[in-house]
Amino acid sequence: MDTAKSLKSSKRFTTGLTYLVLILGSVLMIFPFVWMVLTCFKTQAESMAIPPQILPSHWNLDNFVTALENLPFVNLYINTALLIVFRVICAVFFSSMAGYAFAKLEFPFKKALFSIILIQMMLPSQIFITPQYLMLAKLGLTNSIFALVFPGLVSAFGTFFLRQSYLAIPNDIAEAAYLDGCNKWQAFYKVMLPLTGPSMAALAIFTAVFAYSDLMWPLICNTDLNMMTLSAGLSTLNGQFTTNFPVLMAGSLLAMVPMVILYLLFQKQFIQGIAMTGGK
Amino acid sequence: MEKTSKLGRDGAKWGLIMVAPTVIGLIVLNIWPFIETIYMSFSKSLPFGEFEFEGIDNYVEMFQNAEFWKATGNTIFFCILTVPVGIFLALIVAVLLNSKIRGRTTFRAIFFLPMVVAPAAVAMVWKWIFNSQYGIINSLLGANIGWLTDSKIVLITCSVVQIWSNIGYDAVLLLAGLQNISVSLYEAADLDGASKVRQFFSITLPMVSPTLFVVLIMRLMSSLKVFDLIYMMVDDANPALNDVQSLMSLFYRESFIAGDKGYASAIVVWTVLLIGAVTLIQFIGQKKWVNYEV
Numbered sequence: 001m002d003t004a005k006s007l008k009s010s011k012r013f014t015t016g017l018t019y020l021v022l023i024l025g026s027v028l029m030i031f032p033f034v035w036m037v038l039t040c041f042k043t044q045a046e047s048m049a050i051p052p053q054i055l056p057s058h059w060n061l062d063n064f065v066t067a068l069e070n071l072p073f074v075n076l077y078i079n080t081a082l083l084i085v086f087r088v089i090c091a092v093f094f095s096s097m098a099g100y101a102f103a104k105l106e107f108p109f110k111k112a113l114f115s116i117i118l119i120q121m122m123l124p125s126q127i128f129i130t131p132q133y134l135m136l137a138k139l140g141l142t143n144s145i146f147a148l149v150f151p152g153l154v155s156a157f158g159t160f161f162l163r164q165s166y167l168a169i170p171n172d173i174a175e176a177a178y179l180d181g182c183n184k185w186q187a188f189y190k191v192m193l194p195l196t197g198p199s200m201a202a203l204a205i206f207t208a209v210f211a212y213s214d215l216m217w218p219l220i221c222n223t224d225l226n227m228m229t230l231s232a233g234l235s236t237l238n239g240q241f242t243t244n245f246p247v248l249m250a251g252s253l254l255a256m257v258p259m260v261i262l263y264l265l266f267q268k269q270f271i272q273g274i275a276m277t278g279g280k
Numbered sequence: 281m282e283k284t285s286k287l288g289r290d291g292a293k294w295g296l297i298m299v300a301p302t303v304i305g306l307i308v309l310n311i312w313p314f315i316e317t318i319y320m321s322f323s324k325s326l327p328f329g330e331f332e333f334e335g336i337d338n339y340v341e342m343f344q345n346a347e348f349w350k351a352t353g354n355t356i357f358f359c360i361l362t363v364p365v366g367i368f369l370a371l372i373v374a375v376l377l378n379s380k381i382r383g384r385t386t387f388r389a390i391f392f393l394p395m396v397v398a399p400a401a402v403a404m405v406w407k408w409i410f411n412s413q414y415g416i417i418n419s420l421l422g423a424n425i426g427w428l429t430d431s432k433i434v435l436i437t438c439s440v441v442q443i444w445s446n447i448g449y450d451a452v453l454l455l456a457g458l459q460n461i462s463v464s465l466y467e468a469a470d471l472d473g474a475s476k477v478r479q480f481f482s483i484t485l486p487m488v489s490p491t492l493f494v495v496l497i498m499r500l501m502s503s504l505k506v507f508d509l510i511y512m513m514v515d516d517a518n519p520a521l522n523d524v525q526s527l528m529s530l531f532y533r534e535s536f537i538a539g540d541k542g543y544a545s546a547i548v549v550w551t552v553l554l555i556g557a558v559t560l561i562q563f564i565g566q567k568k569w570v571n572y573e574v
Contacts, residue, residue: 097298
């Protein structure tokens with residue numbers, strides 16, 4: 001009786017502690033964003049008040065106006081969206097084709113060609129970046145959407161990842177399609193490809209998140225303000241308004257809002273996608 | 281028989297067609313640039329993107345440069361500061377999220393949030409929080425600590441932000457590993473009267489070690505090539521720049537601001553060798569602690 005009671009109370013203690021740690025952790029995770037939102041609406045004087053002023057006296061939108069005046073946000077949104085869309089389409093489409101071929105078809109030099117995929121995955125992207133830039137510059141293609149997409153036209157990781165999911169599909173399914181008179185392409189496109197839906201979605205989310213957060217490549221390839229991405233644009237704002245934090249916070253909020261809304265809507269898919277592609 | 285061989289030949293044709301875009305893309309975008317970077321690291325940069333082979337001069341210059349060694353030290357120190365603490369905290373969060381509590385998905389979503397915010401925006405808000413004159417931390421402490429300008433502190437400040445940014449991502453990966461552990465193991469341990477702490481060390485830790493290893497390798501690689509955070513938090517006018525500059529920030533400055541692409545290539549080759557060496561050590565060391573038996 002006594003041990004049962006103590007067991008129950010110790011269990012209650014553990015649960016209480018779990019909640020306490022998770023709530024404290026959550027506060028630490030959310031606080032910077034709350035502070036960002038509050039700062040956006042303050043005047044510069046309010047933001048620098050000592051002791052600190054928690055809430056703005058008036059919820060004024062001046063800082064957003066200043067941020068919008070100094071950065072071409074409409075262009076930044078469009079450029080970032082196009083970067084993400086094209087990278088996702090390229091990664092999913094080309095990687096599906098190559099992943100399927102490496103998993104299910106026999107062709108000459110298969111092992112040698114697959115080793116190219118593995119080599120690319122082992123090398124950090126910075127080792128390619130200077131020659132990639134010089135290539136673009138020679139072709140006169142810097143400051144364009146194509147330049148932003150360029151290093152992500154194909155994806156070694158995507159090929160590797162989708163190959164895994166094709167390996168998990170039994171061969172019988174493709175053979176049944178051949179018996180029905182499909183050729184290799186039709187068997188792939190009509191029968192096998194739809195079966196990898198969850199993996200393609202995971203790759204799409206992974207590609208989108210990393211394309212959105214990338215900073216070094218967009219900074220290098222597009223130096224014209226109107227052709228920048230949100231991340232690169234923020235870094236120029238950072239240089240312009242070094243101490244005007246309300247404007248910087250307003251700019252940051254404008255830059256992060258679209259992705260955060262998408263995340264809140266598709267939270268489960270985001271987390272699953274990242275867990276599936278995990279460890280890259 | 282004839283039909284299969286026909287299908288086989290057909291497979292060879294389609295196989296090559298289907299891998300062609302990816303393989304050609306990787307050769308043009310990655311394999312060739314990789315070779316070019318190595319060549320450039322042994323060359324002198326001339327105007328108009330031309331290069332002239334000159335031997336090991338860039339490396340000699342690099343190894344004699346104090347700024348380069350400082351950046352190497354900063355990068356390694358950054359790794360030591362962020363990787364063990366970050367993974368440890370992520371493991372705690374993952375274990376807590378794996379228990380039967382209400383609001384798990386909400387907590388998980390909150391910890392994961394920094395993943396979907398561009399590092400540029402994350403860096404900006406932390407720069408404001410850590411501002412020495414008006415930042416909220418110094419206001420609350422009533423202190424005047426130069427979180428981002430004091431040469432002794434700045435790297436630690438950046439490490440805190442790095443850990444904060446990645447905790448949720450690592451926790452999500454570890455959580456997936458934890459969920460694969462069979463409940464029956466814990467039930468058996470409960471029957472044997474093993475304490476929760478004991479269960480953590482003799483069941484959870486060995487069973488999650490393969491996932492832990494994956495997270496460790498990924499985190500080591502990403503810390504060794506840290507750029508965004510430091511680039512955004514510490515600007516060129518910051519007096520502590522030299523005490524926080526990572527190898528990749530140095531590479532960016534040398535290659536795209538100073539324009540010395542040959543020298544910058546030597547830095548990037550050095551970084552790749554460093555990453556390779558660290559990864560190799562981990563793969564040798566894993567035999568001691570990673571448990572691949574089910």
